[in-house]
Amino acid sequence: AQSVTQPDIHITVSEGASLELRCNYSYGATPYLFWYVQSPGQGLQLLLKYFSGDTLVQGIKGFEAEFKRSQSSFNLRKPSVHWSDAAEYFCAVGAAGGSYIPTFGRGTSLIVHP
Amino acid sequence: IAGITQAPTSQILAAGRRMTLRCTQDMRHNAMYWYRQDLGLGLRLIHYSNTAGTTGKGEVPDGYSVSRANTDDFPLTLASAVPSQTSVYFCASSDSGGEQFFGPGTRLTVL
Numbered sequence: 001a002q003s004v005t006q007p008d009i010h011i012t013v014s015e016g017a018s019l020e021l022r023c024n025y026s027y028g029a030t031p032y033l034f035w036y037v038q039s040p041g042q043g044l045q046l047l048l049k050y051f052s053g054d055t056l057v058q059g060i061k062g063f064e065a066e067f068k069r070s071q072s073s074f075n076l077r078k079p080s081v082h083w084s085d086a087a088e089y090f091c092a093v094g095a096a097g098g099s100y101i102p103t104f105g106r107g108t109s110l111i112v113h114p
Numbered sequence: 115i116a117g118i119t120q121a122p123t124s125q126i127l128a129a130g131r132r133m134t135l136r137c138t139q140d141m142r143h144n145a146m147y148w149y150r151q152d153l154g155l156g157l158r159l160i161h162y163s164n165t166a167g168t169t170g171k172g173e174v175p176d177g178y179s180v181s182r183a184n185t186d187d188f189p190l191t192l193a194s195a196v197p198s199q200t201s202v203y204f205c206a207s208s209d210s211g212g213e214q215f216f217g218p219g220t221r222l223t224v225l
Contacts, residue, residue, distance in 0.1 A: 009154075032212045034212070034213070034214075036214075036216075041219075042218065042219075043118075043204055043206075043216035043217055043218050043219055044157075044204070044206075044214070044216040045216070046213050046214070046215075049211075049212070049213060051211070051212075090156065090157065092214075094212055101159070101162060101170075101172075102208075102212070102214065104156055104157045105156060106154070106155065106156035107156045107157075
């Protein structure tokens with residue numbers, strides 16, 4: 001069965017500092033991996049996704065993530081955090097196709113100090 | 115309509131009452147999903163539908179039912195609401211590439 005672990009429930013950073021949010025997955029085949037962001041009171045929005053090819057994926061809002069098969073990880077990074085990045089971040093794993101059922105991690109709450 | 119809409123935005127419901135949460139998408143996606151989001155538990159899948167006319171159970175289906183009569187609509191029904199169903203409910207759809215598109219959510223309180 002597929003699973004996703006986000007080890008950090010909360011992360012606090014100062015504005016302008018770099019950010020890395022961790023995501024580890026368990027999946028029997030080559031996974032499709034996603035990062036979503038949820039601002040307070042909103043639904044989830046896709047930040048980026050990995051299907052195949054280049055293991056470093058660029059997303060919206062200056063985010064990137066790197067797929068490391070050997071470590072079963074898909075960590076999200078941003079070189080300089082802005083106050084507007086404060087939100088809940090979810091990692092998800094799954095596969096495309098007619099029976100696609102994604103699995104989400106429990107989320108990491110990002111707090112940004114001025 | 116653009117993307118996914120959910121109704122109502124919020125609702126307070128007496129225990130034992132029946133309630134249907136509505137979800138409509140205009141992207142012609144085959145797959146649709148219902149999740150509940152509770153503090154500390156992330157998103158949990160309630161039911162899903164891979165295509166019109168078919169549905170499946172997710173992680174927490176008890177007390178909920180769904181139908182998928184057409185591609186656009188995927189209502190979620192609570193036959194007899196209980197306080198443990200107090201939550202924020204999100205509907206989503208996905209294309210063949212796996213990306214999910216989420217609605218704005220329905221905040222439900224069962225007293």
